[in-house]
Amino acid sequence: MIVVAGLIALFALLIFGMPVAFALGISGMIGLYLKGGLDMVLGILRTTPISTTSSYELITVPMFMLMAEFIIVSRIAEELFDSAKVWLGRTPAGLAISTALAGAGFGAISGSSTASAATLSGTSIPAMIRHKYDPRLASGVVAISGTLAMLIPPSIAIVLYGLIAQVSISKLLIAGIIPGILVTVVIIATVLVLAAINPSHAPAGSSYSMREKLASLRVVGPMLALIMLVTGCIYLGIATPTEAASLGAFGAMVIALIRGKLTFKTCLQALFNASRTTCMIILIVICAQVFGYYFTLTGFTQELVSYVGSLDVSRWVIFFLIILLYLALGCIMDQIAILFLTVPVVLPVMVALGFDPIWFGIIIIVTAEVGLVTPPVGLNVFVVSAYSKIPVKDIFIGVAPHVVAHLLVIFLLAAFPGLILWLPSTIAQ
Secondary structure, X not given: OHHHHHHHHHHHHHHOOOOHHHHHHHHHHHHHHHHHHHHHHHHHHHHHHHHHHOOHHHXXXXXXXXXXXXXHHHOHHHHHHHXXXXXXXXXXXXXXXXXXXXXHHHHOOOOOHHHHHHHHHHHHHHHHHHOOOOHHHHHHHHHHHHHHHHOOOOOHXXXXXXXXXXXXXXXXXXXXXXXXXXXXXXXXXXXXXXXXXXXXXXXXXXXXXXXXXXXXXXXXXXXXXXXXXXXXXXXXXXXXXXXXXXXHHHHHHHHHHHOOOOOHHHHHHHHHHXXXXXXXXXXXXXXXXXXXXXXXXXXXXXXXXXXXXXXXXXXXXXXXXXXXXXXXXXXXXXXXXXXXXXXXXXXXXXXXXXXXXXXXXXXXXXHHHHHOOOOOOOHHHHHHHHHHOOXXXXXXXXXXXXXXXXXXXXXXXXXXXXXXXXXXXXXOO
């Protein structure tokens, strides 16, 4: 009964538009009060903020956010698209393919999907529209390419999952590399299929000389250096994710400085943006911990594990039911909120059924990518619409084929766990 009361309070607050952090905190306090009275609530409120925020691994979040902000200041993302456009622009659907590659490149040096979608919206959509691309196809590929930042390291979502699940963040980040490449290839393949069906929607662009192509590669060097500084150091065991994130933030700042883009004003703005986003995430972390204490004290998770274990069905049936749950939640809730709400409950069930927590975490992140582009709360779609002025309805239509393709990727990753688990198994300890 206490569990039901807390859950009802949570969903009621979310329905009425209360921010996720406060909804989690208030509903958790209601549940704790019903369980142990005011003394229990006050005791947990005194200790939770400091015990939660004192986690060393949590420093990874502000560092990756700061890295993303300095990358935006340096304007590397725009030049990544321009470089890909020079090499691929003359081929049918070349600009759309360039957008996917630029999204992957930006994702490899930034953990923010909304920043990626916003940046690509300002560069690739105008270029595609000028070359007579169908606005739906153009905006759809931008919206889905922006989600790659959730999966390709450095990824804030993966870091948060690691903190919640208490599994190796290093292995999780490395585990996202092959699925990230796979998703990029699937986005490109989807674009090629759409272009083959209707060639007029994605015509060929301009051609460039070899000299222009080679000159366009000058932006690739700093990007590769930053990738090696972050992902390479983690893979080789040179640095922990927290240390690598700090190195990445410093490296991104140096790149912005060398390129002449870092001024006092832009530096201050980058620090402000990173701090604001970090405060939002940490507030969610604290309030989710309060909510988690309430769930733990009621014994709900243990009872759920026991109940699921007693069911006479295949573990894969339960797995796909959980994936359907994540897809449904992704349509109405923020992805970070979904992680904090569900992982403490769902992960013990998955582990009890014999599934690997790292494998399951990457599956969740890929599923969350779908939530970023599905109605009614497809955040990336609204970001793309705001920057491009293309109607939200048209973007949802344009991204629909990519949603179907993503579902096939989820099935593929579930069927072949080695696509996720092989690379982290080779990581330096």
